[in-house]
Amino acid sequence: MPQRYLIVAVTAVAAFWMYIDRVCFSTLAAPMERELLLPLAPQPTDADTLSNDDIAAAKKKKFGPNPPAGAELSPEDVVAAKKKKWADKRLADILGAFFLTYALFQIPMGSLADRYGARAVLTVSIAAWSVVTMLTGFVGGAVALVGIRLLLGVTESGAYPAAAGLVKRWARPEERGRFSSVVAFGGRIGGVVAPWLTAVLAAALAGVALVEWAITPSPAAPDGNDAPVNWRGVFVVYGLCGVAVALLFWLIVRDHPPGAPAPAREGGNAPAGLSLITRFAALARSRNMWLFGAMQFGMNLGWAFLVTLLPKYLEQVHETPLDRAGRMQTVALGIGCLGMIFGGVFTDFARRWLGPRAGRSVPIGAALSGCAIAFLLIPQLPDAWTVVVALGVMAFLVDMHNPTIWSFAQDVGGKNVGAALGWGNMWGNLGAAFSARVLVELQHATGWNTAFVCLAGAFAVSAVCGFLLDATKPVEGPTA
Numbered sequence: 001m002p003q004r005y006l007i008v009a010v011t012a013v014a015a016f017w018m019y020i021d022r023v024c025f026s027t028l029a030a031p032m033e034r035e036l037l038l039p040l041a042p043q044p045t046d047a048d049t050l051s052n053d054d055i056a057a058a059k060k061k062k063f064g065p066n067p068p069a070g071a072e073l074s075p076e077d078v079v080a081a082k083k084k085k086w087a088d089k090r091l092a093d094i095l096g097a098f099f100l101t102y103a104l105f106q107i108p109m110g111s112l113a114d115r116y117g118a119r120a121v122l123t124v125s126i127a128a129w130s131v132v133t134m135l136t137g138f139v140g141g142a143v144a145l146v147g148i149r150l151l152l153g154v155t156e157s158g159a160y161p162a163a164a165g166l167v168k169r170w171a172r173p174e175e176r177g178r179f180s181s182v183v184a185f186g187g188r189i190g191g192v193v194a195p196w197l198t199a200v201l202a203a204a205l206a207g208v209a210l211v212e213w214a215i216t217p218s219p220a221a222p223d224g225n226d227a228p229v230n231w232r233g234v235f236v237v238y239g240l241c242g243v244a245v246a247l248l249f250w251l252i253v254r255d256h257p258p259g260a261p262a263p264a265r266e267g268g269n270a271p272a273g274l275s276l277i278t279r280f281a282a283l284a285r286s287r288n289m290w291l292f293g294a295m296q297f298g299m300n301l302g303w304a305f306l307v308t309l310l311p312k313y314l315e316q317v318h319e320t321p322l323d324r325a326g327r328m329q330t331v332a333l334g335i336g337c338l339g340m341i342f343g344g345v346f347t348d349f350a351r352r353w354l355g356p357r358a359g360r361s362v363p364i365g366a367a368l369s370g371c372a373i374a375f376l377l378i379p380q381l382p383d384a385w386t387v388v389v390a391l392g393v394m395a396f397l398v399d400m401h402n403p404t405i406w407s408f409a410q411d412v413g414g415k416n417v418g419a420a421l422g423w424g425n426m427w428g429n430l431g432a433a434f435s436a437r438v439l440v441e442l443q444h445a446t447g448w449n450t451a452f453v454c455l456a457g458a459f460a461v462s463a464v465c466g467f468l469l470d471a472t473k474p475v476e477g478p479t480a
Contacts, residue, residue, distance in 0.1 A: 003257070004170040008179050010252045011163050012186025014126050017245045018159050019190030021133040021152070021238055023307045023333075024198040026095065027326050028231040030315065031202075033091050036142050040090075041083035048082045053447045055081070057316040064319075085444060088312070090142065092436040095308045097146050099300075101153030103429035109158030110165075110422030111279055117255040118166035121158050126246035129155035134239025137211050137232035153429075160184075161422040168410045168417050169256055174348060180406035181344025188340050188399055191307065192333040198234055199326035205233035283423045286475045288412055291465045296405070296428030298462030299368060302375060302455040303398050304432035306332055306391060309439055313448060318384040328388045336395025343400040347407055357472045360408045364466035367401035370394075372459035379449035401466075411471040420475060431458075 025032075050058070058081040059067040073081070113121040132151045139145045163183050171179040210233040283289045305313075310329050314320035320328065351359030374394040381387050406421065413420030442451040 004179075007170050007253055008167065008182050010249055011122070011166060012183050014122060014245055014249050015159065015163065015183055015187035016190035016193075017126070017238075017242045018129065018156055019187040020194045020197070021129060021242060022098070022156065023191045023194035023329075024234060024238060025098075025136075025149075026308050026311055027195045027198040027329065028202060028229075028234065029091055029095070029311065031229050031231050032145070033087050036139070036145060037087040037090050038083060040142060041086045044079055044082035044086075048085070050078070050081055050085065051444050051447060053316065053443060054085055057081075058084075060319050088444075089437070089440055092309075092440040094142070094146055094149055095436040096433040097149040098153040099304065099429045099433035099435075101150045102157045103153075103426045103433060105154050105157035106161060106422035106426040106429065107280060107283070107419055108422075110161030110419045113158055113162035113165055114417070114419055118162040119250070119253050119255050121162045122166075122253070123246055123250040125155055125158045125162070126249055127243055130239045130242025130246060132239075133242060134236050137235035137239075157422075157425075160187075160425060161417075161419070164406050164409055164421040165417045166253070166255070167406070176410050177347030177351070177403045177407045178344040180410075181340055181347070181403035184399070184402050184406065185337060185340040185344075188333065188337045192330050192337050195311075195326035195329035195333070199229075201237065202229035202231055202234050205230035205237070208233055210236045279419050282475055283419065286412075286473075288470055288473055289420070289423050289475065291468050292405075292408070292424040293427030295364065295368070295462045295465035295469070296424045297431035298458040298465070299371070299398065299431070300428040301431035301435045301438070301458045302371060303395070304435035305439060305455065306336075306395060308432075308436045310391070314384055317448060320384060328384065332388050332392040332395055335389070335392030336399040339396035339398070339400035340402060344403040346400065347403045350404070351407070356411070357470050360404055360411065360471040361467055361469040363404045364401045364408075364469065365463045367397040368459050368463035368466050370397045372456045372463060375452050375456035375459060378452045408469060408471050412474045414474055 055073065058073055058077055059071055062073065062077055063071050109121065109125070129152055132148060132155055136145075136148050136152075139148055160183075164180070167176060167179045167183060206228040208230060210230070306329070310332065311320075311325040314325045314328055347359075347363065350363050353359065354362055371394045374390050374397070378387055378390050381390060405424065409421035409424060410417050439451045439455075442454060
């Protein structure tokens with residue numbers, strides 16, 4: 001096997017574990033909310049109100065999926081529903097905290113990878129986010145949970161910018177799309193496996209003592225038909241596995257192909273004398289980079305729904321228990337993975353067929369237009385599974401154009417590919433950071449259907465920005 005294939009495969013494994021650690025949080029959100037947030041909920045006042053969706057969800061919880069006509073909530077039920085609404089908003093803030101630091105540290109961590117090499121930066125990142133994941137199992141309150149989520153965003157932020165630079169140095173120009181898709185595919189597979197694996201592991205670890213020597217948890221009683229789970233143990237197991245992946249990555253990966261010429265070995269990384277501010281300024285002067293950032297902001301505003309609020313939506317609207325919601329989330333993300341397989345080959349073909357400019361911009365714009373249509377259709381769909389399929393189509397289109405995004409950054413980034421991809425990822429994950437809270441506010445104010453329409457609008461704006469990208473114009477200044 002050619003060494004470059006092995007390098008890409010190990011990098012894909014690292015991306016796999018990164019998404020395992022990232023997505024499992026949303027699958028375990030319900031028991032974490034009951035244990036860490038609901039006990040902190042203040043007594044509701046007259047100013048606290050419930051939307052029609054909130055009332056419908058509370059009735060389904062009390063009376064079952066089909067509440068009888070004239071069913072009413074008791075004052076105690078209303079108080080409980082209002083407290084849950086308060087906890088939902090706090091949970092949305094915690095979900096968004098990860099994306100905030102993940103976004104803000106994209107360029108700094110990408111610049112470190114450009115300067116010091118992907119091997120060192122990625123190894124440290126994998127080990128660090130694995131330790132943070134393990135520590136999640138030991139949190140004792142909401143404040144600690146917010147801190148852990150912020151740290152997870154910092155430690156994972158350098159992964160994809162560093163991986164993009166690694167792919168550029170090891171792949172031939174005609175292989176960049178395929179190699180990028182393999183690495184990103186590893187992450188998506190992790191996202192697909194995470195909901196199902198997390199639900200199974202949480203149930204299997206119920207009653208198994210993994211953290212009691214350091215903390216004495218007071219697990220909340222399961223809600224509804226959910227079985228007992230050990231969410232703390234899941235984070236500990238995932239963290240230990242991630243440390244092993246970090247060691248594997250360090251032993252196998254090298255920054256440059258053997259026998260690479262001196263410029264590739266010494267200049268394959270960004271010039272050491274350039275400051276972060278200088279590099280940031282060069283990116284900020286580029287119209288391409290602003291379009292790139294706006295495109296990813298709107299895209300992630302919508303896509304993040306899959307990995308943050310989909311289980312909650314299924315629980316509230318369709319009374320779906322944790323294990324079934326995990327499987328549905330896996331189905332939607334699994335359909336998306338098929339797009340990643342197709343996208344790498346399609347990206348390289350589109351560049352040969354349409355040329356260097358349209359070969360990048362047209363696939364991005366067309367895919368995001370399809371995502372907007374998918375979200376517009378969701379309010380008209382009759383049941384949970386058709387919604388999941390529609391979200392799967394959206395995920396397919398996002399994943400199909402993801403290798404094109406990586407290839408675009410490699411085309412225009414020059415020696416600072418990590419910083420260029422980091423710029424786009426920064427804005428994209430700022431969109432994801434706002435996604436959970438914005439959607440929760442919209443849902444509580446006007447219902448889920450309005451939230452889906454707004455997400456369709458975000459995808460439409462992203463599509464316009466995608467069509468305007470020009471991969472023939474590299475970033476000017478010190479990053480070129």
